[in-house]
Amino acid sequence: MSEPxxxxxxxxxxxxxxxxxxxxxxxxREHEVVVLIGSSGSGKSTLLRCVDLLEELDDGQVLLDGxxxxxxxxxxxxxxxxxxxxxxxxxxxxxxxxLDNVTLASRVVHxxxxxxxxxxxxxxxxxxxxxxxxxxxxxxxxxxQQQRVAIARxxxxxxxxxxxxxxxxxxxxxxxxxxxxxxxxxxGQGRTILMATHEMGFAxxxxxxxxxxxxxxxxxxxxxxxxxxDPVHERTRQFLRRVIDAGRL
Amino acid sequence: xxxxVRAGVVSExxxxxxxxxxxxxxxxxxxxxxxxxxxxxxxxxxxxxxxxWPRVRQSFFDPATAWRALPAVLDGLWLNLRVLVVCEVLILxxxxxxxxxxxxxxxxxxxxxxLATGYVDLFRGLPLIIxxxxxxxxLPGLRLTGVPNDPVVLGGIALVLTYxxxxxxxxxxxxxxxxxxQVAAARSLGLGYRKTMRLVVLxxxxxxxxPALLNDFVALQKDCGLISVLGAVDAVRAxxxxxxxxxxxxxxxxxxxxxxxxxxPSGRLADALSRRxxxxxxxx
Numbered sequence: 202m203s204e205p206x207x208x209x210x211x212x213x214x215x216x217x218x219x220x221x222x223x224x225x226x227x228x229x230r231e232h233e234v235v236v237l238i239g240s241s242g243s244g245k246s247t248l249l250r251c252v253d254l255l256e257e258l259d260d261g262q263v264l265l266d267g268x269x270x271x272x273x274x275x276x277x278x279x280x281x282x283x284x285x286x287x288x289x290x291x292x293x294x295x296x297x298x299x300l301d302n303v304t305l306a307s308r309v310v311h312x313x314x315x316x317x318x319x320x321x322x323x324x325x326x327x328x329x330x331x332x333x334x335x336x337x338x339x340x341x342x343x344x345x346q347q348q349r350v351a352i353a354r355x356x357x358x359x360x361x362x363x364x365x366x367x368x369x370x371x372x373x374x375x376x377x378x379x380x381x382x383x384x385x386x387x388x389g390q391g392r393t394i395l396m397a398t399h400e401m402g403f404a405x406x407x408x409x410x411x412x413x414x415x416x417x418x419x420x421x422x423x424x425x426x427x428x429x430x431d432p433v434h435e436r437t438r439q440f441l442r443r444v445i446d447a448g449r450l
Numbered sequence: 451x452x453x454x455v456r457a458g459v460v461s462e463x464x465x466x467x468x469x470x471x472x473x474x475x476x477x478x479x480x481x482x483x484x485x486x487x488x489x490x491x492x493x494x495x496x497x498x499x500x501x502x503w504p505r506v507r508q509s510f511f512d513p514a515t516a517w518r519a520l521p522a523v524l525d526g527l528w529l530n531l532r533v534l535v536v537c538e539v540l541i542l543x544x545x546x547x548x549x550x551x552x553x554x555x556x557x558x559x560x561x562x563x564x565l566a567t568g569y570v571d572l573f574r575g576l577p578l579i580i581x582x583x584x585x586x587x588x589l590p591g592l593r594l595t596g597v598p599n600d601p602v603v604l605g606g607i608a609l610v611l612t613y614x615x616x617x618x619x620x621x622x623x624x625x626x627x628x629x630x631x632q633v634a635a636a637r638s639l640g641l642g643y644r645k646t647m648r649l650v651v652l653x654x655x656x657x658x659x660x661p662a663l664l665n666d667f668v669a670l671q672k673d674c675g676l677i678s679v680l681g682a683v684d685a686v687r688a689x690x691x692x693x694x695x696x697x698x699x700x701x702x703x704x705x706x707x708x709x710x711x712x713x714x715p716s717g718r719l720a721d722a723l724s725r726r727x728x729x730x731x732x733x734x
Binding site for chain 1: 463464467470
């Protein structure tokens with residue numbers, strides 16, 4: 202098999218005394234959709250933040266296409282250009298129009314001329330179904346629309362790897378569907394995606410692999426039918442039982 | 451391959467990275483240090499090497515004159531300090547009031563709002579020195595009973611009038627930066643307008659504008675020296691008297707240094723306060 206797009210090795214992250222990630226190993230191969238599940242505080246978001254080099258690691262490595270980007274000698278800004286992130290709270294820039302949000306990185310970081318960047322942004326906005334909102338400001342849009350803009354923004358510079366951090370958790374139930382449909386479409390196009398989510402049904406449909414995190418450790422990892430349907434570990438079973446009780450599976 | 455790392459045991463790889471980061475930060479510190487020293491040395495050489503330096507040093511930086519002027523200037527500074535404290539308290543109280551009036555909504559409040567806006571427009575735009583003359587010489591000139599005659603009090607009134615206008619605008623910016631949802635939450639709990647302002651909006655607003663408030667505080671510290679134009683014997687006036695006696699400008703430099711020294715604790719206080727708020731609210 203070819204080199205994985207993302208390879209996390211022995212990742213440790215601490216906040217003060219608390220160890221949030223305690224030696225995580227994880228590979229994501231090209232065109233693969235890997236879903237992280239686990240209760241709040243299990244380290245899913247921290248893992249994604251570490252992969253995007255937004256946090257300084259306390260041990261271990263993050264490799265992108267075989268290259269160690271967690272090395273302090275590597276320019277993290279350059280490494281991040283190969284990744285696109287969508288945050289739980291959208292994090293759109295409220296002082297910029299939708300179009301400017303999407304084209305910002307292309308224009309400012311990648312030096313794409315405005316005209317070309319905007320043509321590409323309009324294509325993306327059409328694909329996420331928001332072409333007519335290009336000149337609107339983010340706060341005028343619904344949560345679901347904002348999150349779709351955020352996805353378009355993350356896709357604007359053709360990232361090798363898409364990181365999605367609980368992107369439906371801040372949305373009303375009726376808006377979750379439109380965002381997940383978009384992610385499903387991206388997965389179908391062969392995008393490489395690492396995502397954290399609480400949407401177990403979605404994970405089952407779209408994931409190539411599901412990873413269960415607990416207490417900063419990767420407890421169990423495998424195809425969705427196995428991890429969600431017939432988990433090996435007791436902790437995974439407990440977690441899934443609680444999720445089923447909450448009516449989320 | 452590193453493999454799984456046990457908690458508490460740091461891998462060889464990470465040890466090497468930490469060492470690299472340390473060496474980088476040592477390098478940055480060294481560069482900063484060297485560049486600072488070089489810059490300071492260049493300035494020193496440029497100033498002391500200038501043709502007029504011996505003359506300037508004698509008339510501005512004469513240690514004997516400085517020592518002789520110090521007691522009188524310190525005496526004057528004590529007056530500045532008292533004026534500062536009294537004025538600042540008055541300014542803060544009045545400014546919150548003006549800011550609150552300016553943020554009132556609804557047509558009923560239009561006259562009050564217009565009055566507050568007019569006040570701010572007038573006294574923010576009026577040069578302080580002219581206001582000092584108007585209040586200092588014009589007000590007693592009316593010969594009304596009860597109007598004070600003391601230049602210190604009159605100077606203080608002028609300072610309060612001007613600075614209340616500035617500080618009110620700072621408070622207003624803070625009040626308007628608090629998200630409307632905070633007001634909604636407070637009103638939903640049954641708090642009235644005043645309680646909402648006092649317990650929910652103002653505490654958040656003040657924290658946000660603290661640096662700007664302390665900025666105005668330091669500006670007031672300096673401007674307290676302007677009451678000397680009315681004849682009050684403050685630090686600036688004392689320095690002027692000394693200068694007139696010795697024909698040496700060093701007393702002014704002494705007064706200037708004392709004002710700078712006065713401003714430094716305020717700056718550190720501002721930093722400490724903002725840090726405390728940030729720590730408590732868990733922001734980094």
